[in-house]
Amino acid sequence: MVSLAVGRPEWVAFDWAAYPEAVADPGRDHLAHAIAGTAEGPDGEPRLVDLLIDGLIPNWIDRDRSVAGVDADGSFAEFTPSASAIHDGPVGKRLLELVEELARRYEPDQITFTELKFNDETYGRDDAALFRKMTGARDWPRKDDGTIDEDAPEIGAWRSQVLGNFLDRAAAVLDDVADETGKRPALAMDVLINWEDLAAGRPSTGLSYPEIARHADRLVLWAYLGLDERKAADLRPLTAALACSGIPIDRFTISVGLWDDAPTKGDEQSVISPRLMANGVRAARTNGITAVNVTPYTLMSGAYWAALSEVWTELPPTDASAAPR
Known part of the structure; x- marks a missing residue:
């Protein structure tokens, strides 16, 4: 298999009619060119093709800070979207449209998300409302001094649920495209290793192995x-x-x-x-x-x-x- 980077929600390596402003280099389908050059080995043997979507959005955040994650101290993330921007906001919408475009246009064997995780920046007002809605809690878990208990397992479990729900929606998109093309790419997710608990993953970043495996x-x-x-x-x-x-x-x-x-x-x-x-x-x-x-x-x-x-x-x-x- 070869794994080829297609870009990010904010820029892609092919002409995307739906979002021409996101095309990094108009006039050439660089991804098709890469597939043509790597989908066969030197002896003509076929290789599987995995298309890799990077979830970071620094340029988008520069243009519109409302999609950025927010840390517990109120500072904005430079690279990562908020949980709500993925769950029911414009970033998740764009990612799903990208999944559909890739599946329909190239019919790959696999589509993988990378850098789709949370770096503690899920504490904005929209994310707090989403946390309350999804968990039924009245507030974030808090320490005795009143500050947010950022290590509380409830927060990690919720973050993993947010990404799990998003992966379900991506899988549904792939199913719909497969009904038309006859080919259903596998859905994969890059995850971090927890060297202290090897089978657990990193729930604090939204990457609990058991939860993600239910959806990818x-x-x-x-x-x-x-x-x-x-x-x-x-x-x-x-x-x-x-x-x-x-x-x-x-x-x-x-x-x-x-x-x-x-x-x-x-x-x-x-x-x-x-x-x-x-x-x-x-x-x-x-x-x-x-x-x-x-x-x-x-x-x-x-x-x-x-x-x-x-x-x-x-x-x-x-x-x-x-x-x-």
């Missing part, structure tokens, strides 16, 4: 070893926990990222070593896990391809009937 077909776990300061061996207890989670193991993808947070000179991106990447891929494919990503392509130099070729010595055949048109 696949969970893609960010195994970004360099950013989390983890060893490849740490992925084995993770996959063991996933195997015992009650969620079918074939619904998980482990995504091994090349990024590192070590300091570098200038703007150069720090990366993990090819050996750590290869060991991470090996460790990820344990305890029944069969879907493993390596990302991003832009950081894959020759040394990484060589290391990866020692791990992925033979790939399973792809059903040609599953390839997009």
Whole structure:
């Protein structure tokens, strides 16, 4: 499978008639060009195509702060929408329209949301009203001093419910398109790893594994070893926990990222070593896990391809009937 970034609600890599102002580079369907160049391997074998939607909206927030999340101190988020903007607001509406456009136009095998999570900025007035409506509570959970108890599990459970409800709506869109095209893409969600409770996910960000798994077909776990300061061996207890989670193991993808947070000179991106990447891929494919990503392509130099070729010595055949048109 190849996973191709299509853009964000605020900009896309193809001409979108419904939102011409969101077209990053008019006049060419860059996504179709990318699909044409990657949907077959060098020997003509078909590859599955996953289209990746980024949920961040910094430019939209710059234009209209009403869609931004609000922190408990009243400050506005720079990148993330509010819960209400996703649940019943313009951001969720635009995301669903994007899902429909992608499913209908390209007929991919999978559509994945990334960066669709909450970074504690769900405390604006609209979100408070939504919290009360969805939970029946009269107010946020509070500490003895009257401040919001931001670590209260009720808040994380509500955030996960917001994203779960949104995924249900996205799944319904895919079902409707499939009635016309005959092809129903899988719906996937990028999720964070909770290294303290490996099968739980991160409910505080809206990414509870049990809740998200009720609404999405696949969970893609960010195994970004360099950013989390983890060893490849740490992925084995993770996959063991996933195997015992009650969620079918074939619904998980482990995504091994090349990024590192070590300091570098200038703007150069720090990366993990090819050996750590290869060991991470090996460790990820344990305890029944069969879907493993390596990302991003832009950081894959020759040394990484060589290391990866020692791990992925033979790939399973792809059903040609599953390839997009």
